[in-house]
Amino acid sequence: QQQVKQSPQxxxxxxxxxxxxxxxxxxxxxxxxxxxxxxPGKGPALLIAIRPDVSEKKEGRFTISFNKSAKQFSLHIMxxxxxxxxxxxxxxxxxxxxxxxxxxxxxxxxxxxxx
Amino acid sequence: xxxxxxxxxxxxxxxxxxxxxxxxxxxxxxTTMFWYRQFPKKSxxxxxxxxxxxxxxxxxxxxxxKFLINHASLTLSTLTVTSAHPEDSSFYICxxxxxxxxxxxxxxFGSGTRLTVV
Numbered sequence: 001q002q003q004v005k006q007s008p009q010x011x012x013x014x015x016x017x018x019x020x021x022x023x024x025x026x027x028x029x030x031x032x033x034x035x036x037x038x039x040p041g042k043g044p045a046l047l048i049a050i051r052p053d054v055s056e057k058k059e060g061r062f063t064i065s066f067n068k069s070a071k072q073f074s075l076h077i078m079x080x081x082x083x084x085x086x087x088x089x090x091x092x093x094x095x096x097x098x099x100x101x102x103x104x105x106x107x108x109x110x111x112x113x114x115x
Numbered sequence: 116x117x118x119x120x121x122x123x124x125x126x127x128x129x130x131x132x133x134x135x136x137x138x139x140x141x142x143x144x145x146t147t148m149f150w151y152r153q154f155p156k157k158s159x160x161x162x163x164x165x166x167x168x169x170x171x172x173x174x175x176x177x178x179x180x181k182f183l184i185n186h187a188s189l190t191l192s193t194l195t196v197t198s199a200h201p202e203d204s205s206f207y208i209c210x211x212x213x214x215x216x217x218x219x220x221x222x223x224f225g226s227g228t229r230l231t232v233v
Binding site: 032034036041042043044045046049089093098100101102103105106107108110 | 119121147149156157158159161164172206208210212221222223224225226227229
């Protein structure tokens with residue numbers, strides 16, 4: 001069962017355009033929602049994260065919109081640049097019954113920004 | 116801040132040998148570290164979680180005798196792939212949880228290790 005559903009699988013945007021990636025979840029116990037950027041052969045790098053009591057967070061060209069009632073959150077990349085071409089993962093944190101924590105990842109979105 | 120250094124970045128080993136991957140938190144104390152495996156064009160799959168000074172907790176389906184995890188200090192965790200086989204070839208990534216997390220640096224990832232077993 002996929003706990004965090006991410007779409008689209010791939011996305012092509014023109015330079016200067018807006019890239020939008022969506023994620024949906026079912027577990028209302030998730031309490032932290034980060035987005036990661038990963039380049040080929042590298043580890044994921046945190047882009048931006050949000051708590052469920054906040055509806056929107058903006059950092060530079062990156063914005064997370066969070067809809068708690070719909071259990072959805074999205075990443076918006078404004079003025080997309082070719083250097084933004086990478087794979088993006090949404091994630092959500094849960095605490096297990098044993099008290100440990102873990103991030104649950106979406107399947108990823110490969111973003112290509114054409115010059 | 117919150118940098119995680121992972122070594123080696125690439126390793127090729129012969130089938131049947133063991134390989135150790137190191138993950139170090141350089142400028143913070145990592146009470147909890149996570150080890151992931153990532154197949155080509157796929158998402159990250161959590162293998163195990165380790166807390167400093169205690170045994171690692173493995174996810175279902177992960178062989179703990181094959182993937183040995185040691186978290187001996189607040190700055191170092193190691194993953195040893197024992198008796199490696201070609202099917203163990205993959206991209207392995209560690210992540211560290213900052214001891215006093217902020218929302219910006221809650222979980223920091225290493226740069227990954229590409230393991231190829233021949």
